[in-house]
Amino acid sequence: MSQAKVPVWVNVGLIPLLNILLAFLVSGLVFLAIGEDPIEAAGYLIYGAFGYDEGIGYTLYYATNLIFTGLAVSVAFKAGLFNIGGEGQAYIGGLGVGLVCLWFDSSLPLLVIAPLAIIGGALFGAAWAYIPAYLQARRGSHIVITTIMFNFIASSLMVYLMVNWLKAEGVMSPISRTFEESAWLPYLHDLFAPFGFEIGDSPLNLAFVLALLCCVFYWGLVWHTSWGYQLRTVGTNPTAAQYAGIDNAKVTIWVMLISGGLAGLVGVNEIMGVNHNLLLNFTAGYGFAGIAVALMGRNHPIGIVLAAMLFGALYQGGAELAFEIPTITPEIVVVIQGLVILFSGALENMFKGKIEGLFLRRAAA
Amino acid sequence: MTQQTHPYSIELEGISKRFGTVQANKNIDLQVPAGTIHGIIGENGAGKSTLMSIIYGFYEADSGAISIDGQQVSIRSSEDAIHAGIGMVHQHFMLVENFSVLENVMLGAEGGALLKQGIAAARKELKRLEQEYSLDVDVEAIVEDLPVGLQQRVEILKALYRGAKILILDEPTGVLTPQEADHLFRILKSLKEQGVTVILITHKLREILASTDNVSVMRQGEMVAHRETAQTDKEELAELMVGKKVRLKVNKDEAQPQQTVLSAKDLSFFDGQGVERLKKVSLELKAGEILGIAGVSGNGQSELLNVLSGITPMSSGEIQFAGQIISASAPKNAAQMRDLKMAHVPEDRHKMGLVTGFEAYEAAVLGYHDSDAYNGKLLMDRKAMLDECNERMAAWDVRPPNPHLKTANFSGGNQQKIVIAREVEQNPDVLLIGQPTRGVDIGAIENIHEQIVKLRDAGKAILLVSVELDEIMALSDRIIVMFDGAVVGEVTASDANERTLGLMMANAWNEGQGAQA
Numbered sequence: 001m002s003q004a005k006v007p008v009w010v011n012v013g014l015i016p017l018l019n020i021l022l023a024f025l026v027s028g029l030v031f032l033a034i035g036e037d038p039i040e041a042a043g044y045l046i047y048g049a050f051g052y053d054e055g056i057g058y059t060l061y062y063a064t065n066l067i068f069t070g071l072a073v074s075v076a077f078k079a080g081l082f083n084i085g086g087e088g089q090a091y092i093g094g095l096g097v098g099l100v101c102l103w104f105d106s107s108l109p110l111l112v113i114a115p116l117a118i119i120g121g122a123l124f125g126a127a128w129a130y131i132p133a134y135l136q137a138r139r140g141s142h143i144v145i146t147t148i149m150f151n152f153i154a155s156s157l158m159v160y161l162m163v164n165w166l167k168a169e170g171v172m173s174p175i176s177r178t179f180e181e182s183a184w185l186p187y188l189h190d191l192f193a194p195f196g197f198e199i200g201d202s203p204l205n206l207a208f209v210l211a212l213l214c215c216v217f218y219w220g221l222v223w224h225t226s227w228g229y230q231l232r233t234v235g236t237n238p239t240a241a242q243y244a245g246i247d248n249a250k251v252t253i254w255v256m257l258i259s260g261g262l263a264g265l266v267g268v269n270e271i272m273g274v275n276h277n278l279l280l281n282f283t284a285g286y287g288f289a290g291i292a293v294a295l296m297g298r299n300h301p302i303g304i305v306l307a308a309m310l311f312g313a314l315y316q317g318g319a320e321l322a323f324e325i326p327t328i329t330p331e332i333v334v335v336i337q338g339l340v341i342l343f344s345g346a347l348e349n350m351f352k353g354k355i356e357g358l359f360l361r362r363a364a365a
Numbered sequence: 366m367t368q369q370t371h372p373y374s375i376e377l378e379g380i381s382k383r384f385g386t387v388q389a390n391k392n393i394d395l396q397v398p399a400g401t402i403h404g405i406i407g408e409n410g411a412g413k414s415t416l417m418s419i420i421y422g423f424y425e426a427d428s429g430a431i432s433i434d435g436q437q438v439s440i441r442s443s444e445d446a447i448h449a450g451i452g453m454v455h456q457h458f459m460l461v462e463n464f465s466v467l468e469n470v471m472l473g474a475e476g477g478a479l480l481k482q483g484i485a486a487a488r489k490e491l492k493r494l495e496q497e498y499s500l501d502v503d504v505e506a507i508v509e510d511l512p513v514g515l516q517q518r519v520e521i522l523k524a525l526y527r528g529a530k531i532l533i534l535d536e537p538t539g540v541l542t543p544q545e546a547d548h549l550f551r552i553l554k555s556l557k558e559q560g561v562t563v564i565l566i567t568h569k570l571r572e573i574l575a576s577t578d579n580v581s582v583m584r585q586g587e588m589v590a591h592r593e594t595a596q597t598d599k600e601e602l603a604e605l606m607v608g609k610k611v612r613l614k615v616n617k618d619e620a621q622p623q624q625t626v627l628s629a630k631d632l633s634f635f636d637g638q639g640v641e642r643l644k645k646v647s648l649e650l651k652a653g654e655i656l657g658i659a660g661v662s663g664n665g666q667s668e669l670l671n672v673l674s675g676i677t678p679m680s681s682g683e684i685q686f687a688g689q690i691i692s693a694s695a696p697k698n699a700a701q702m703r704d705l706k707m708a709h710v711p712e713d714r715h716k717m718g719l720v721t722g723f724e725a726y727e728a729a730v731l732g733y734h735d736s737d738a739y740n741g742k743l744l745m746d747r748k749a750m751l752d753e754c755n756e757r758m759a760a761w762d763v764r765p766p767n768p769h770l771k772t773a774n775f776s777g778g779n780q781q782k783i784v785i786a787r788e789v790e791q792n793p794d795v796l797l798i799g800q801p802t803r804g805v806d807i808g809a810i811e812n813i814h815e816q817i818v819k820l821r822d823a824g825k826a827i828l829l830v831s832v833e834l835d836e837i838m839a840l841s842d843r844i845i846v847m848f849d850g851a852v853v854g855e856v857t858a859s860d861a862n863e864r865t866l867g868l869m870m871a872n873a874w875n876e877g878q879g880a881q882a
Contacts, residue, residue, distance in 0.1 A: 245700025
């Protein structure tokens, strides 16, 4: 009941902002402890992430992956499921994208390959999520455990496939041959150039637009379809779902397929957009970071885009920072990310009670 | 009460407790002499459990005082309660199932970081307790291997091990076989002889009469009577428990029952633990009548509603409804039952009837969310949902009439109106309705009752489950009483009175007494 009187902006704006500020404050202390000027460091970080074209491009490129995995975690969470397997689903999704590209790059134009690769990535990611989903729905195996295990299986499977089947001839490392250019998703700086917009070179590509479309898809699906209605009912009140005749098991399986599909789209950005070949470890932890993004974005697409951009900025700005100040290693940047996750995710409710109380008292006065 | 020579073992003065708008305990006085067995009876919702939770420190009373052995004490947690010498045996045991009896008993009283000494001390103390109170339990046995009767004894041992001088048992026989129950009462007697004070909470009159020295009766949050058990009988207690209430007035004409629309035959249901919650229940429901199901809650009514509405599959038996035969081998789920035009207002609107995080207009289509009325080709038709919600809110006087307000933020009565409106406006053939006015304010009760009668007069078949006896009597045309999962009696509304129904609900009814008023 008390929720009713607290202004919305407090919950969606003020509290997350306070949490992030606190995380940066503690990060500042870490910088002081290693003898660096936190203000100077913050300057590098912000400049690196947002100060110039290329920096912004990189930030958004990282954010693209995080939007996919953030949405994936979030949609499952809406049904009360904790999908920790975004990493593996993204990995296998990338395999799907890569296979489509390898098969069709010399025979079909981009306009055909791109949708096929998107479908391939989504299908492979969904298939990888299907097994844990089935085990949860029909056998009661806990999805947190199974999805974690499937990350490891995905990783081993990819090594096997890359080494034994997909490795390019005459190369010493486990990478596939480079795709023909007809299977390269265009970079945004290339797309904008003909219109007279000069933007700096960066890996930012059309997959970013796809990520934004996925946000719209998510929003429509979850809040505007009967299916999303069932999903949210199962997630918030399983007893009421049973009362309403909603098949919890079916919803579990479907939502995990969608979740896995969204995670699989990371492959579109990484494989088709940037690397242009199949390789190992391109997921680089985006699946796990997606959990933090979903948490911070409060399971809303707009929040997820903002949180993904924050994390993207930390990736990009952090790299810049490590480059500019050699004593700051990439590990320190990981510490900052960890603190942001800690304060905005795990300690989310630290201020909540107090601040809400403050507003309620003020409203009462 | 009995002699006043020594202080009471426990004495309550003016205990009151309010939850929101519900006054759960109103100015309760209670005096329990040391070394007696004291029974507390009352219908569900009479406030017994709240009172015991206050004594045991789960809740703090808004006002009033508790004295133990004449000393006023402040009990703010169960730790305080244990310290004051109060032990509690809950209806649902609080045991670690894969621990041994010994480990369970010493849980929370391990006596140091290393267990060895604690175990030795506990074993010695347990031996003494078992001998003193003749509580035979194998201390090395794993709890989950023990039958429930013995598990309960472990709970009692646990309390005694912590030095309890006052033992509270909440509905202790609910899970016991009659033999186990007899044994329990023998144990309680020997505890009493050793000077332990026992407080027994139950709704079973026979147990009260068979085992207690004194009995207190609670009704609607108040302590309405104290009796010496020897000076009373079950008729008086039943009447005190149910009360001679002013009859709820519901304007209704004689029912015009028509054809049978739903008939259930030998419905049984076993829960996850293998306990038979429904025992071969048969009933017929006719169009144009209200069939009331009376009973103290927890006697199978909820399970009956869930099985009839398709939420939980039955274990055996069959239902004939809308030309279909539904059985354990040919089940139908809640959505399919809804398609056959069965509507259901569940007993617990928070847990089942609503999704409290949803906005009102969303909660107003729960169960019907797939219907064409609310769906376009791809997306849900939000406008249609909102329009209809606005209409219903006006028709049913839901306040505030804001379809975007979160369901959780409506008052109980208005939430219930949202649920009832949703189910009734689908124009069902059969309406199952559980606790229609629980937690609903007086004004709304009248409105809801009127709507139910209107529906009956429109030729619908209505099955009403309520623990409010006056509600059952005011609305029903025919009344079935359930006890322990089985139907124990059926009376027509004109033959029904509080005394008969109260005795049936306590399973203290003998056929020989006849159904006369």
